[in-house]
Amino acid sequence: MCWQTWTDKKFTKNMLTEKEKQEIHEETKLYPYPGAACIDALKIVQNHRGWISDEAIEEIAAELDMSVEEVDSVATFYTRIYRKEVGRNVILVCDSISCMIMGYESVYKHISEKLSIHFGETTTDGRFTLLPITCLGDCDHAPALMINDDLHNNLSINSIDEILEKYQ
């Protein structure tokens, strides 16, 4: 896509809310130039919308005086920026070494069978997305997982169902 087409798009859409723009603007004040707030801006928009669409990338680029490609290169680099739609709750199962020794695989298998999804998938009702995550730094309480912002540890197959119930 040529540059002109991207710039045209910038001015034809108006997706970001005033609140989002305001929050992004606040972050840019902390840095010598607006583009340094790129990751913060992506997080702000994701916080409001759950994920980062192509349109969001274009409008963030316009806000930060960056090219669309540059913003997308940042968005696709970081694992916690979602470039696809995710469910209402995101389950992050630690698959690193200490959790492997302590049996994350049986935890994953149980969740996967219960929700009928594998890593990278979302339930049909949009309730859960299941993703692997690298070491959560809770190795002495392995196996561990996070759901949204909450850490759950010392997991066993018996404890998982109750935990999942808390997230609708």
Added chain:
Amino acid sequence: METPLTEHIKQNKSPLGLIEYENAGGYRGMHKALKEMSPSDIISLIKSSNLMGRGGAGFPTGLKWSLVPKETSGSGLKYLIANADEMEPGTFKDRYLLEGNPHQLIAGMIIAAYAIQAQKAYIFIRWAYKKAEVIIQKAISEAYEAGYLGKNILGTGYDLDIYIHSSAGRYICGEETALINSLEGKRGIPRAKPPFPATSGLFGQPTVVNNVETLCWIPHIIEKGAEWFTKLSNTSEGGTKIYGVSGRVKKPGLWELPMGTTLREIIEEHAGGMQDGYKLRGIIPGGASTDFLTETHMDIKMDFASVRKAESRLGTGTMIILDDKTCPVAFIHNMIKFFAVESCGWCTPCREGLPWVQKILESFEEGTAKPDDIGILEFQTKYMGPGNTFCAHAPGAMEPLQSGLKYFCEDFIKHINEKHCPWR
């Protein structure tokens, strides 16, 4: 035995607030540093203590600070960054310090920033450490209210602001130049060195990046001196170290012990030994990017020099135990997969080599590996070794593989001969 870093951390209790911490003796080092010492006095003291960076590489902290030029051009700003992006598999020590005693870190950062005359400091914290982030933010607010941050700190004319930056994932951001790129809002890719961050770091200005545990030491050394620090240790490397153990031991956890405590004492005494029915086969001493140690190494003193002599690295000092019911090939495969996924993709040996190694290890697990594959793995440990890649990511990944091939060669061969994983 003194435990300066962790004495005020109580399990299942909120960390001390600023006033409580001061009543317990906190912030004394900061008062002393800012009121009685010049920046060069502080750097000299830290140098003479021989404090070595606790993030894994063990670089002398005082030396790192002394590389920052006194006069600066450009914006005139200098920066201090606390590296709280803990993500090395098997490592969980910085989380403990961040959640357990935030004011200790802040006091350390104020002194460190004053020593290099930085006007701005960042805490680059891992996104997953949500609880720690809330705790640190509260502590920063308290420090501003007390006049320990902001303008004219303690009436000295020195100004400092501390900001928190929550990361967006990726292990490579723990590498200091990748961290700096990430803080600038870019892809977290390491930079060419030189120039080193001490002369050209964040936004092109002089920058020091220190690990959380390292910074937590600073107020204590300022208050009690270099000699006191040296005497805490069992070896010539001063201080205590936060050691940790995870895996099939009776009591996994963290303990602050004299630097140079033996592997045997850490595993058998503090971690309670192996769980019933499990035997110890190997130890990854300091996070996934360190070479295996085995039972023959149990009496080595866990400091930087001694572990290096045993052809491994102290790293972060948080160990992962390989037991006899876990397949060593699967164990190494898991770590290599981590490194392959987390490669930033910038240089070819790492981007292409790690997934190649991962696929070969997978073939061992699936029973389709051929005898030549061991040779290919050995070649890769050299090909991705130090000097051939842009940063230390791939060489780090090769450490457990090269030592794994040495200590568990028979297990690799068994996978080939039996055409399946004997542990499944």
